Amino acid sequence: MLGEHGAFILAAYGVSALALGALALSTFLQGRAVRRRLGELEARGVRRRSARRSLS
Amino acid sequence: MALMDLANPTRFLALSGRVLPWLAGAAVLALAIGFILAFRAPADYQQGETVKIMYIHVPFAWLAMFGYTLLALSAIGILAWRHPLADVSHKALAPIGAVFAFLCLITGSLWGRPMWGTYWVWDARLTSMLVLLLLYLGLLALRSAIEDASQAGRAVAVLTLVGFVNVPIVKFSVDWWNTLHQPASVFRMGGSTIDSSMLWPLMICALGFTLLMLALHMAAMRNEILRRRLRSLEARAAAEAAHA
Numbered sequence: 082m083l084g085e086h087g088a089f090i091l092a093a094y095g096v097s098a099l100a101l102g103a104l105a106l107s108t109f110l111q112g113r114a115v116r117r118r119l120g121e122l123e124a125r126g127v128r129r130r131s132a133r134r135s136l137s
Numbered sequence: 138m139a140l141m142d143l144a145n146p147t148r149f150l151a152l153s154g155r156v157l158p159w160l161a162g163a164a165v166l167a168l169a170i171g172f173i174l175a176f177r178a179p180a181d182y183q184q185g186e187t188v189k190i191m192y193i194h195v196p197f198a199w200l201a202m203f204g205y206t207l208l209a210l211s212a213i214g215i216l217a218w219r220h221p222l223a224d225v226s227h228k229a230l231a232p233i234g235a236v237f238a239f240l241c242l243i244t245g246s247l248w249g250r251p252m253w254g255t256y257w258v259w260d261a262r263l264t265s266m267l268v269l270l271l272l273y274l275g276l277l278a279l280r281s282a283i284e285d286a287s288q289a290g291r292a293v294a295v296l297t298l299v300g301f302v303n304v305p306i307v308k309f310s311v312d313w314w315n316t317l318h319q320p321a322s323v324f325r326m327g328g329s330t331i332d333s334s335m336l337w338p339l340m341i342c343a344l345g346f347t348l349l350m351l352a353l354h355m356a357a358m359r360n361e362i363l364r365r366r367l368r369s370l371e372a373r374a375a376a377e378a379a380h381a
Contacts, residue, residue, distance in 0.1 A: 086186060086251040089247045093248065094189075096244070097197070101349070108353055109356070111360050115363045115367055127377075129366065
């Protein structure tokens with residue numbers, strides 16, 4: 082289907098999928114980690130000034 | 138809502154939280170349609186099936202340059218207005234642009250080997266694209282080398298604007314110098330030289346990758362805003378613990 086140079090085509094698509102998948106996964110995991118840490122701090126009562134004002 | 142009202146981290150978080158899932162969904166949909174059309178498109182009469190690499194290589198090249206242009210606009214925002222979102226945008230986009238530039242070079246090499254007989258030549262297009270990747274990596278290295286965040290932001294902004302001179306060099310290198318790389322065949326005077334059976338899949342793939350880059354940029358900006366909030370809350374928590 083991909084002819085005699087199929088390995089080059091598959092390698093190009095494979096490397097691209099791997100790199101973009103890793104980038105998307107790392108962005109997602111970083112976001113989840115920072116949101117979890119913020120949640121822990123807020124649960125301990127540490128909030129931003131603007132959040133405190135809106136609570137009072 | 139005025140544009141400046143949106144240029145506020147809290148409003149950006151609220152708005153991007155609503156837009157991001159749609160943007161990511163549209164990117165996946167456009168890429169799925171683009172790849173289906175690309176793999177149904179005819180083989181090129183000279184290059185055969187290796188033309189399939191065009192559907193990813195060309196969008197990566199465009200987006201590596203587009204990403205650097207967005208970085209330059211963010212750099213102006215940092216230097217002219219010292220806007221925090223401009224710095225967030227710059228920091229979030231640099232690694233994404235670097236990945237697109239890297240993929241442009243790798244997929245180009247994998248296309249070049251069967252067509253040119255070599256993975257690499259030091260011609261003006263390939264070399265200027267390599268310089269673009271090195272600029273991206275230099276920006277990442279410079280930011281991580283300076284401890285003070287605002288000083289780092291200004292330094293990378295200056296380097297970004299200096300390096301922007303390379304973007305038109307990448308674009309016009311095939312016109313200014315005699316290169317092994319082919320001249321422009323999509324955006325050129327006189328119209329595209331690519332048949333519509335290949336042009337449409339290419340444009341839809343390019344749209345999909347553009348939406349993907351914007352979605353990744355938006356998600357990374359959200360992460361960076363939250364990371365900065367986390368650092369400030371941790372500093373406050375540490376100060377309160379010291380006073381207690």
